[in-house]
Amino acid sequence: MERNLALEFVRVTEAAALASSRWMGRGNEKAADQAAIEAMRRAFNFVEIDGTVVIGEGERDEAPMLYRGEKVGTGSSPAIDIALDPLEGTAITAHGGYNALSVIAAAGQGGLLRIPNIYMEKIAAGPRAKGAIDVQASPTENLKAVARALDCAIEDLTIVILDRPRHEALIKEVRANGARIRLIPDGDVSGAIVTAIEGSGVDMLMGIGGAPEGVLAAAALKCLGGDMQARLVFRNEEEIERTRKLGLEDTQQIFKMEDLVRGEDVMFAATGVTDGDLLKGVRFFKGGAETHSVVMRSPTRTIRFIRAIHQIDTIRAKVGP
Numbered sequence: 156m157e158r159n160l161a162l163e164f165v166r167v168t169e170a171a172a173l174a175s176s177r178w179m180g181r182g183n184e185k186a187a188d189q190a191a192i193e194a195m196r197r198a199f200n201f202v203e204i205d206g207t208v209v210i211g212e213g214e215r216d217e218a219p220m221l222y223r224g225e226k227v228g229t230g231s232s233p234a235i236d237i238a239l240d241p242l243e244g245t246a247i248t249a250h251g252g253y254n255a256l257s258v259i260a261a262a263g264q265g266g267l268l269r270i271p272n273i274y275m276e277k278i279a280a281g282p283r284a285k286g287a288i289d290v291q292a293s294p295t296e297n298l299k300a301v302a303r304a305l306d307c308a309i310e311d312l313t314i315v316i317l318d319r320p321r322h323e324a325l326i327k328e329v330r331a332n333g334a335r336i337r338l339i340p341d342g343d344v345s346g347a348i349v350t351a352i353e354g355s356g357v358d359m360l361m362g363i364g365g366a367p368e369g370v371l372a373a374a375a376l377k378c379l380g381g382d383m384q385a386r387l388v389f390r391n392e393e394e395i396e397r398t399r400k401l402g403l404e405d406t407q408q409i410f411k412m413e414d415l416v417r418g419e420d421v422m423f424a425a426t427g428v429t430d431g432d433l434l435k436g437v438r439f440f441k442g443g444a445e446t447h448s449v450v451m452r453s454p455t456r457t458i459r460f461i462r463a464i465h466q467i468d469t470i471r472a473k474v475g476p
């Protein structure tokens with residue numbers, strides 16, 4: 156993929172963030188999500204790619220736009236696979252919380268794991284702990300391994316965990332080992348990414364969250380040199396059947412980085428919708444807005460943080476609403 160595409164993807168996430176952030180704190184999750192989807196879809200119309208959504212808003216009969224299998228872009232080369240979440244953190248946005256993002260990952264055809272919208276157990280860490288994590292090991296074993304890799308005491312570690320009843324036993328075990336915990340209400344894409352950002356104060360992510368979000372986080376971690384392992388968590392036979400329809404016959408498979416994101420040409424872009432650990436949220440001012448984004452490429456491991464000023468009134472005057 157051409158490196159110039161990185162900036163084009165940022166424009167797409169910016170559009171979704173600008174649209175959905177208008178609904179911050181207004182209590183309407185559906186409206187916030189729909190605004191992000193519609194804005195992202197419109198922005199993709201100007202990107203010169205032959206893109207196929209492999210992780211999106213669901214199946215075609217579930218989502219009117221940005222569904223799995225939908226084509227995005229102008230239709231010109233290159234042909235790439237797209238994983239996206241126009242608003243990662245709909246509840247966060249609706250209630251004015253932290254860590255809501257608009258997110259895109261891109262890779263060559265076949266480069267992103269096709270996965271249904273089910274649950275996934277994940278463990279993620281940054282470059283210095285690469286190879287130390289094991290989703291099949293106990294939380295205690297993983298804490299010890301990561302502490303050894305980082306040359307620190309377990310008490311020095313900070314672990315991100317989604318604040319859910321299903322994590323009661325996990326939280327209890329992490330606390331018993333003396334590690335610190337940062338509980339988050341939603342937004343485990345951001346939670347996984349910050350494990351690989353030096354100085355973030357976060358060392359590892361553990362727990363069960365969405366499988367599509369796992370692939371998005373893995374794409375970012377690949378660009379950052381981090382590590383992730385995962386396995387699917389099924390609630391019923393219907394979820395197993397949906398998974399097998401996508402070609403994943405081994406429902407007990409342990410997914411490593413090379414399974415989640417294949418190849419060496421991967422891009423990741425995100426724009427903050429609300430303030431968070433990774434990015435600031437959208438700020439509006441008279442006639443415009445300010446956005447904060449990050450874009451990454453795996454071939455060079457380049458990370459760019461972009462602060463953009465959008466003169467919305469000027470744009471509307473030239474191109475219309």
